[in-house]
Amino acid sequence: MKRKILLFTLLFLLPLPYLPAQDFTGIAHNRGTEQGLPPYPPRVLYAAEDGRLWIGTEKGLFLLRGGEVVPVYHGKEAFNAYITAIVPEKNEKLWIGTQEGIYVYSLKSELLQRQDLRDHRNRPLKAYFQPLGFDPEGCLWIYTGYNQASLYRYCPAENRVYHMGKGYNGFREVNWSGGKKELWYAENRGIFRLRFSGRQVEEKAFFHSGEQALEVSDILVNGKDVYFATSAGVWQSQNEEEPRPLFARDSYIHQMAVRNGYLYCATTGRGIRTWNIARGREERGFRHAEENTFTPADNDIRRVHIRNNVLYYAGSNGYAGSISLDHNPLGIRPAAELSPSSAFTAYKGKLYFLDGSGRLFSYMHPDSIQSIPDMPAGLQTIGLSAEELWAADNQILYRIYEDRAEGFPIPPQAYRTRINAITADPQDRPLLLSDRGIYLLKNGKVAPLEGFSDETYTHYTHAVFDGEGRLYIHAHYSFFLYGRYEDGVFRREGLSEFPYEIKMLLPHPSGRGILAFTPDGVYRFTGGQKSAELLFSFHNRPLWHAYPGKAQALYLQDQRTLMYIPDIREPLVRELVPIPASAVRPGAAVRIPGSRSWLLPDLRSWWYIHPGERKPNVRIHISEAGNLSGNPIRKLEPDPNRNFIHLHAGLQSSLPAREVQLQYYLNGDRSSMRVLPGESGEIYFERLPPGNYTLHVEARLFDLYTIASEKVDIYIRPAWYDSPSFLLFCILIAVSLGGLIIQGIIRTIRRREQLRRRIQETENLALRSQMNPHFIFNTLNSINSLVLDNKTDEASLYIRKFSRLIRNTLDLTRKESVSLQDDIENLELYIQLESERTGHRFRWELHIDPELDTSHTEIPPLLVQPFVENAIWHGLINRPEGGTLRIRYERKNDSMLCIHIEDDGIGREEARKRAASRKHTSHGLTIVKERLELADPGNFFIFTDIKNAAGEAAGTHVHIYLNVKC
Incomplete structure (x- = not known):
């Protein structure tokens, strides 16, 4: 118990x-x-x-x-x-x-x-x-x-x-x-x-x-x-x-x-x-x-x-x-999901790595992290040959270019397995180590390594060539398999047990044998040995990762420290920098190409490691352009008439310039962030809208997180034309103009209403003038006389003509304009009635210009009848022997119609004298004149007195000019 x-x-x-x-x-x-x-x-x-x-x-x-x-x-x-x-x-x-x-x-x-x-x-x-x-x-x-x-x-x-x-x-x-x-x-x-x-x-x-x-x-x-x-x-x-x-x-x-x-x-x-x-x-x-x-x-x-x-x-x-599931001790915003098993490598000045879902990314300062195009998720490892970068899943081997990738299918027997590592043979061809064998890209095809026999079906994780042309292959926690390698053919020489976890294999600096880095220490193994030789160990500090340095130098990493060995032949270990204690399951650190700095991924974050400095000294200086040594600017109020901002931002840092970049943005909008090239740069803003702004300038380390920041408060005063007083003035002007416009519209509406009423009144007067009571009374007396004289046929015809005239007159006066044909027809009917009523005491003639389209020419209704009535009753009837009435319609041009009314009566002077003796005033021509002007200001009529050879009055000639389409 x-x-x-x-x-x-x-x-x-x-x-x-x-x-x-x-x-x-x-x-x-x-x-x-x-x-x-x-x-x-x-x-x-x-x-x-x-x-x-x-x-x-x-x-x-x-x-x-x-x-x-x-x-x-x-x-x-x-x-x-x-x-x-x-x-x-x-x-x-x-x-x-x-x-x-x-x-x-x-x-x-x-x-x-x-x-x-x-x-x-x-x-x-x-x-x-x-x-x-x-x-x-x-x-x-x-x-x-x-x-x-x-x-x-x-x-x-x-x-x-x-x-x-x-x-x-x-x-x-x-x-x-x-x-x-x-x-x-x-x-x-x-x-x-x-x-x-x-x-x-x-x-x-x-x-x-x-x-x-x-x-x-x-x-x-x-x-x-x-x-x-x-x-x-x-x-x-x-x-x-x-x-x-x-x-x-x-x-x-x-x-x-x-x-x-x-x-x-x-x-x-x-x-x-x-x-x-x-x-x-x-x-x-x-x-x-x-x-x-x-x-x-x-x-x-x-x-x-x-x-x-x-x-x-x-x-x-x-x-x-x-x-x-978030663990972000420094507040770093990961650009891609990492894990301790993420594969990293440096190639042509860039870092390449796989995130937690097997996607391939590249990173190079000052650019942000970018995914490699045309590459699927689910990649299992990446590796380098001397000149090329490779990646693989369990179906395809990819050759990576800057903007594309080329794929080589892996044999089907590897589909249900896993690709653990990619290395290169002496001819710079990729070797793939999987859970079920080793494959080689040769002549454009991936095939099993010739001469290699996989008898144990175990996990092959690491392989390296020594200076003598031997290939050493390690099986996970099991053994070393080694042999000669010539032009893609493996010739096995032996197998030795090595039941340790391998972090890294490197050729021995002497050219013979290899160095095996395990959590317990560093071993040297040479073909033919039964067991590996322990060079030095880390007591109670298991080794996690190893990295080759220049010449005989090495970098080592355990759970707590990143270490440096200047010469593997004299293993003197120096501690570079401790790994942060709050890092959760840190992975393998990667040295930035061309830099002394390192990046260390943990479960969900990146840690920046710069040997010799716990906290980098970074300062940002913002000044006016042209006065770089001036005092730092914290507030700025530019001239509103220019509305142009020109600042200079400089960086004072103990870190290498390529590791830190300056970025700036306005009002917390990081989506509009811009990057300044180098350690200093110019900041321009032009025509910013009036208001308050905050300019943020940040120094970002490898575009991962901000290590220094400054801000400038900017106030853009509105220009005079943007001021509230000017806006109020414009509103008042607009209101005044609007009032005037509205007043003008109301005045126009009133004028139109008055004009409409005048037209209506003149039409009513024209109707009353056409419906002259004397004319109606005399017409009815004439009909009565015909009836008393038993001239029923003539009386009936007279009644039909009279009723037709009354109906036409009522119909025409309801319209603003009528066709010339309808107006002439009504005028002929009127003249016929007047001729019969007077016992045919005058003759009449009607002439129409052949070029005149009477059916499509529109004129004001009943316009000619008052002139005809005057010619009959004031000119022709007063002449004992009667006379002749001549009416002629003449087309002057496309927009001018002339109507001639001519009589050989007693003339206007004698007619005025007789009218004065009767004390009678006629308003018919006054109404006609007003109707003509209302219809078109260009309409008018002219009277011409006709005289004989002796200079005596021999009649009247009326010219009526109408602006109508004819």
Whole structure:
């Protein structure tokens, strides 16, 4: 019994293969029901933006908030339903699936309500409910199990449920990809995908299991990648290709979560397992307690959930916690995700590295980090030959150029393996070391190394050539295989055991044999030796990495220090700089090409190491251009009339110039950041809008983080034309002009209204003048005389003509203009009546210009009739023997019509005398004149007196000129 206690104590004190948890921020750590969290296995986890965590169990829903466990209530009673799923909607509400129905939970009010769902026949949905997720149209997809085994689509906007299919009794694990409307599910036959498009359903099978039953515990969809946790291990399908195994399952996996190239698995017996997808291996897992151990109950993790880079987990016996996946001790913003296993190399003045998901990046000051185009994710290693950079996954070897990559297929037997390293043979051809053999690029094809026989099928990790042309190959924790190498052909000479982990192999400076760097020390090995010779060791300080220096120099790195050995023949170790104690699982440091500085990646950050300086001395000096030695500027108010800023920014630094760059931006907008070349530069701003600005100038180290900063407050005064007083003046001017314009518009409207009224009045007067009572009375007397004389036919014809004249006159006076043809027709009818009424005492003639289109020429109605009436009753009737009336229509041009009215009566002078004796005043011609001017100011008429040879009055000639189109 004492031995067991002692053994347990030693195991507890010894460092376990797992590292401590990263920044544990547990939100609850409850045992059993003591703090209110019942010991039911968790089924669902969901974390909100503010850190609240909901845990759905078989006996209800619980909320963990600030270390406090609160059961969720439905009404006044605790919500103790069997929880099947939790689906968020716009960070406002949660849709909770249970065996009895679906509930809606408000994240703001924390109130839970039942959602009544009915199908297209208005029947309530029953049985097992599992909400899957929302599609792009905002509709919720729901899977119902047991008897119905159907899929439904609920649209909240329509409050309607659509039936999408049934017969899915075999569903075991499901995962919904809402953006693509895809449903992944597992059943005994394998794993399948349903893709919905309208009413069309496309089914595709993945991972057929044949006759053997397949146990699937979880399906995880992450973009184009799908992960399956099965009884045979964890499998991955990329871009809908056939699944490939990630790792075999030696513990039961309940649920998976993925973030930044890592797969986190909740297991029974192994806690949370972490798998590096790109590197193809398991990373050291998490612990959630400071004592760096789990109790047996803690090892049973049932659910994991990631939100805002925090991993939430829950165990089977009533506890939960969280682990931050961000660890950024210096506040460095990583430009790409790194891991301790990230591969680094320096090539042509640039750093090349793989991030945690196997993507290839390059870095060179002052440029920012850039990804290599046309390169896929999932690369496994990178390496150098003398002149070229290479990268590989387990299918393709890539030759890297600055702007492109060239691929060489790897033989199919390497597809299910891993490429561990790339080195170069003496002819500068890449050698690939894999888990199942060694391959060589020769004559443009990758083929197994000729003469190499892989009998053990172990992991080959390192290879190096010595000065005598021997090739040394190390198998992981196993042996050295060595032999002669000539023109791509390996001739084996021997095999020696070497059961150590190799950090690096280098040729021995003497040219014979090699140096092997292990965590325990540095060994020399020469072909033919049975065992390696230990040159020197690091007591209690295991070596992590080694780097060749100039000549015989070496750089070494252990867990605490970066060291330097000037000459390997005299191993005097000098400490360069300690590695930061807060670095989490640091990887291999990489020296910046052409610099004394190093970059050290840890799990999520980059550390900058500059030997000899704990904190670099960096200062920024901002002055006016042309006065570099002047006092630093902190505030600036330029002339608003010029609105031009010209500053000089200089850098005073103890670091090499190529390691630090100056950048500047305005008002915290880093997206507009500009880089100054070299240690100083000019800053220009032109025509900035008036207002307050803050100019930020930063010194950034390798574009990773800011080590010094200065700022200048700038105020741009508005110009006089931008001042409030000028703006007010412009507003007043605009209002005044607007008032004048409005007043002018009102005046124009009034004038138009007055003109309209005058036109209407003149038309009424014209109508009254045409409807002369004397004319009507005399016409009726004439008709009466014809009737008394029994001249009925003549009386009837007279009545028809008279009625037609009255009707035409009424019709024409309702129009602003009439055709010349209608007006002439009405005038002829009037003259006929007047001739018959006077006993045909005058003759009349009508002449129309042949070039005149009477049907399309428009004139004011009844315009000529008053002149004709005057000619008849004031000129011709007063002449005993009567006379002749001549009317002529003449086309002057396209826009001028002239109407001639000529009579041989007594003349205007004699007519005026007789009218004066009767004391009668006629207004007919006055009305005509006003109508002509209203129709067109260019219209007018002229009277011409006709005289005989003796100079006596012999008639009147009227000329009427109208501006009309004719």
